[in-house]
Amino acid sequence: MPIPTQATSDEQPTSLTSAGLRLVFIALLASTGLLYWLARRRALRPGGDDNSERKSGRSWCSLHPLQRRYLIVYVLAMLSDWLQGPYVYALYESYGFDRHQNAGLFVCGFASSMLLGTFIGSLADRCGRKRFCLLYCGLYVLSCLTKHVPSYPVLMLGRLLGGMATSLLFSVFDAWFICEASTTNQTDLIPSTFGMAVALNSITAIVAGVLAQASVSIAPMQAWTPFFNVAGYCSPFDLSIISLLFTAVGIQTTWRENFGAAAAASGTTKNEGGGGGGTQLSWRSLQQWSRGLLQSLRSDRSIIPLGSVQALYEASMYIFVFMWTPALEQANDGAAVSLGLVFACFMTACTAGSQLFRYLSTPSITTRALSSAAILRVVCSAALVSQGIVFMFPYSVWTVLLSFLAFEASVGVYYPSMGTLKAEIVPESHRATIYNLFRVPLNLLVIGALLAKLEVAEAFGVTSLLLALALALSLRITPTTNP
Incomplete structure (x- = not known):
């Protein structure tokens, strides 16, 4: 996999200024407010999801x-x-x-x-x-x-x-x-x-x-x-x-x-x-419980793909957490970046993503709500594109920043969709156990990334690969509610 070379002096990117970041932050706040209004409007109009959004969409x-x-x-x-x-x-x-x-x-x-x-x-x-x-x-x-x-x-x-x-x-x-x-x-x-x-x-x-x-x-x-x-x-x-x-x-x-x-x-x-x-x-009860756990994992073919998608997506997210600061500083030609403003933009983009999930998962008169499985596939696709862009253009600072914001928005959609899918697919009898088993490959991938001491472009090449695998495995998830 070729590693992109640094831009020449004739191609130096526009620097990331505090004023520019403030404009981005304001735009993200406006987008979040718009998505919140659209989601609430869709939920409260006739044909909306009365059972959930009317109960939870008005006020605290x-x-x-x-x-x-x-x-x-x-x-x-x-x-x-x-x-x-x-x-x-x-x-x-x-x-x-x-x-x-x-x-x-x-x-x-x-x-x-x-x-x-x-x-x-x-x-x-x-x-x-x-x-x-x-x-x-x-x-x-x-x-x-x-x-x-x-x-x-x-x-x-x-x-x-x-x-x-x-x-x-x-x-x-x-x-x-x-x-x-x-x-x-x-x-x-x-x-x-x-x-x-x-x-x-x-x-x-x-x-x-x-x-x-x-x-x-x-x-x-x-x-x-x-x-x-x-x-x-x-x-x-x-x-x-x-x-x-x-x-x-x-x-x-x-x-x-x-x-x-x-x-x-x-x-x-x-x-x-x-x-x-x-x-x-008792020892017998532990044996029965262990057999039940194995039976649960075998009974629903969506459990292992779901856990694999979680491990792959969240591993790419942790690698992003480790690498976003050096990536922005490198793309900004070594100049200091207002990390506090960038972090605020990231969190606002994540909030916008959560409102986008509410909008997508709420039916209206003319459109059906997207299933959580379909939303998860969209999330993996968007995350793959955003990380792939950073891998291909690591020295264009605004391209890197906007790609990071798109990834953070995908994170905001990912967590509620993954949480809903786990509620539907993972059996109640072993829920916490299986949730923790999902984290074993996740932690292995993160430890491997930490020990590998990856450069910026290499790191986002790895995250792109992980997200491509997550997207492929997400196609095998077919939720059926478990007791």
Whole structure:
């Protein structure tokens, strides 16, 4: 695969200015507002989707109570994650660790998510999903506390704990909501709720970036004791701990416990109520549960293609996260880029994508709603084109930026469509387990990309290949609702 060469001096791209980025940001805000208006108008006109959008499209107060309980906790959980992101690498650098050591810490986090996170997440179906959402809070609090200690082994332990926590964040929370929606006969709320979750997540990311920046600027980092630092780059992690505590309170006070459908049948004792339930596991019940898991994977031919699409698409997304900054700086002829403005544009594009999903998934008088499987194919196609353009034209800065924005918009459509498909295809009895199994190849691909130390053009060549495979596999997904 040929690597594009740099443009000559006669072909230097127009630089990426703050003024230009502000215009892009305003245009994205206008597009998001227009898509929101179109989606709401389509839902509320006669023939629209009364069962979901009329319940969730008007205002926060008119949302179904289940949606409010889930979204409040979800936003707090995601806030705790977003607060840490901007300053993890900077914190490690401030402790004197070089790029190779930092890469080792990040690889450790993904490996932990793949191995330990998958094992722990698989227990949620049997031991209770609410209980394991609380475990997420505890693990992430401990991970944040390790950031105060300038010791490589302690920071490595923190990455292990953080990897397990993020594995739970991206599996057990969704599994809890889908089970609650199913048991209360509110499955029609799932697509619109996931769409709102993506939009709120994007807004949360922007707010988290502002809060993290403000907390860092209050005071420089200093040693409270020889083994414990405070303030400076540690401050965002302290804010994250506060958010995690609020998350735990919200889970404990507003969520009830739920289990995989097979839990009761295979020897799990449950006592649902305000304090959760008890759990008794036996070797025979574990064998029965494992056989049921294998039978579930074999029973629906769409499960493995769905998991493969998730791994391939999200691996390309993580590679994008690692590479977008060097890609823009390279395309901008080495000049500094207003990364905060670019990030705000990315999140706004993602929000626009979530509104586009609402529009596409809502029927009108004259048109039928697109199925989530069809929307997923459109997403993979758009993402493939956007990443392919960056691979072919890595030195045209505005081309790179607009392609990145298109990719972020596809991410905004991807998450609610994937969440809806997983709700339809993955059996309730092993939902959290299968969600975590989906993340094993994802983490393997990300670890491989980190260890390969790819250049910009090489990285986007790899993401284009991954997305081409995802598009091919998406054609094999034929959803049939599972119990």
